[in-house]
Amino acid sequence: MTAANEYRTKTCAEISEDDIGQEVRAAGWVETIRDHGGIIFIDLRDHYGVVQVVVHEECLLEGVTRECVISVAGPVVLRSEDTYNSKIATGTVEIRASSLTVLGKCVNSLPFEISAAADVKEDIRLRYRFLDLRNPGLHSRIVLRSRFIAFLREKMQKLGFLEVQTPILSASSPEGARDYLIPSRKHRGRFYALPQAPQIFKQLLMVSGFDRYFQIAPCFRDEDSRADRSPGEFYQLDFEMAFATQEEVFAVAEEVLSEAFSHFSELPVSAPPFPRIPYHDAMLKYGTDKPDLRNPLEIIDISDLFVETGFAPFRMKTVRAICVPDCAGQPRSFFEHMLNFAMSIGMKGLGYIKVDENMNYLGPIDKFLSDEQRLELKLRAGLKPGCVLYFIADRRDLAPKMAGQIRTELGQRLGLLKEGFRMCFITDFPMYEAEEETGKIIFTHNPFSMPQGGLKALEEKDPLDILACQYDIVCNGVELSSGAVRNHDPEIMLKAFEIAGYEEAEIIEKFSALYSAFRYGAPPHAGMAPGVDRMLMLITGEQSIREVIAFPMNSNAQDLLLGAPGIVSEAQLRETHIKIR
Known part of the structure; x- marks a missing residue:
């Protein structure tokens, strides 16, 4: 900080024994006020840390309450040894206040104690998320999130991947989870959809001649909440590689994930290569396709x-x-x-x-x-x-x-669970399954995956015996990512969808971009997309994904802070040609 700043010359965390005798200004929130018989102590907190302020003149504290914002000036002094606070980095020094200015009043009583926010009912925490985020634990996790994403971005660029942003307004997908739909003002009765994933766009980038793509991609799915899944939106490290085999995708994922987990955690992390476990073996040995190998x-x-x-x-x-x-x-x-x-x-x-x-x-x-x-x-x-x-x-x-x-x-x-992060790939998923009620053959997972054995397998095998070039990364029983070697051949694509009951005209209509692109020369390509939120949940040891997201929805897909979903005006509905029924 430069001396020209009228609010602070140093952050709270920067004040140290090197500043003893020096005049400083610091600014932040009043965390605690302790009156020791005429001498008042304030713990002052900002984004970077906490420093103690000692006030000898009570008149300086007019209008000062907990969680109000102040700027304080005075010399830095050494605290007496018996009052050192080893819990904070500035615990051997304090600011002796000579002036104090209230910058932002806290006029309402606090709905909960900031220091005990983690024990408060979640809906109250989310309604007052701006207070919840002042809690050092949650605050530090959001800082960690920023550093983690920066690490992933730098690592992918070093591996030769090009960051490309794909559209947020897109077309509705007939496969996967429910879409979030957005009515069009200009095109009556038509809708955009928020992307469930950049799946089609990243495959089109491969067809367009880009070799290695990635982005920290926002994805939107209208799904029910779980501890490891946030309703509404989530982020993933989305990447795709042209002229790549399954093992080459695995090599990238192993390097990036093992280094990321090792960099941000002191716990043991699986070293590459991660175990490859076929789906059939996983269901037999572990009873799940998301095994916890600890x-x-x-x-x-x-x-x-x-x-x-x-x-x-x-x-x-x-x-x-x-x-x-x-x-x-x-x-x-x-x-x-x-x-x-x-x-x-x-x-x-x-x-x-x-x-x-x-x-x-x-x-x-x-x-x-x-x-x-x-x-x-x-x-x-x-x-x-x-x-x-x-x-x-x-x-x-x-x-x-x-x-x-x-x-x-x-x-x-x-x-019996061993300490650390145990990762594995689950491979060889079934391409199809029989729908429980009707017996109809449907896709098990991603319909755009290449079937093992290609067109010959589709023409000659029982559909329930066909395996797909699909794979997941699992860590400690949590699915971090799904991925696949993509089906880039229009003939194989038509046959694969035909088995699942799609007519050719229907495929051309619903997947026109991919179908058309593949007819102009498509390279073999493959990729995956590890979930950023889930990785952070594991690294921080949190039980809920909402503990690593700044402004999450609650488990009922509501934003309690801003009141979404909310009611809109009749004029807005008319503009987008919508009538509530």
Whole structure:
């Protein structure tokens, strides 16, 4: 800061022992006021930090309240050693106020204590977000967000990627989540849509001859909120590469993410190359396509052992098992908790056997096991003294997911999760699935992905056996990104959509830009888009994505600060040819 500034010559954090004896001016918010019998102490806070101000003349404090904005001038003095404050960087010095000016009054009583904002009901925090953002914890996370995005941008540029901004006003997409629609004033009865992702535009950039594209892209989806998903808008590191294979995309993602997480966290981070786990294997071993690899427990399939069993709950069912080492000695309450949890997720029960020190199996299920089954369980599950083998049996579509939830609960309840960030790629997703109610063949994920095996696979294989060149990055059980090798061939594109029930005319109408562009020479291309908000949530250890966003909506997709969505005037509705019904 220069001396010419009338409000401050130094920020609060800049004041140090080097300034002792020097006259300074500082400005900020009054965090606390403490009266020690004629001597008043103020903690003054700005964007950079906190400094203590000591006031000997009470008349200087006229109109001063907590959270008002002041400018204070005076010499910097050394605090007595017994009053040092190690919690702040300026804890050995203070400003002895010779003058004080109120710059911004705080005339209302505070709806909550700034220092305790994190414990306040979320809707109140969001209604007064400008106060909430004064809390050092949230404030520092927004600063971290800025630094994190700057790091990503610099890294991508070093890797030869060109930053290009794609349109915000676009056309509605017939695939994916719900669009946010914007009525057109000039074109009656027609609508723009906010982009769910820059998907089509970035593919068109590849067709246009650009080689490596990226942007910190805003995306808009009318989705319900979750802890790791903000309704309305979110940001992603969107990138695409021409003449690139899946492995080349992986190499970029591994370098960028491992360096970003390592730079902004002291916890261990997966080193490249990240594990590649096929979707089928992930569903079998972890019961989810978003596995938390910090959890060492794995699931095995033992359905074949119980096809003709006398134990009715297992007969002709999909049976999964989880071996938990050193668990047999847990108290009875532990097993009761696991049973209650199983019932809460829709299971009818949760069978298990304990293995004692002599390798005897203990538990009601043991009497239904033959010697051959006991031996096979020992070999497949790696049973050892002191372990517990949990059984999960249900329909083919339910058992894997339930086993995954049991695995997660066991890992968390037993404290098995290892420290750090464990990343992996989930690969080889099914291209199609059968709709549950109608049996109709539909796309599983991104319809613009290249099918593995190309046109030949589409023409010769059962659609449910076709795999796509699609992949996700997962970190600690959170999906950071999805991506794909794109389908750049119009003939393959037509066939892929035909299997999902689209007529050629419909494809040409709905995806006219891509279809047309691909007929003018399109290079092979691939990419992905890691979520910025989710990465920051993991790095900061927060449980909600709203803790790393400056002005988020609440879980009901409302902006409580500005009152959105709000009512507009009849004149505005008429201008855009809208009638509320």
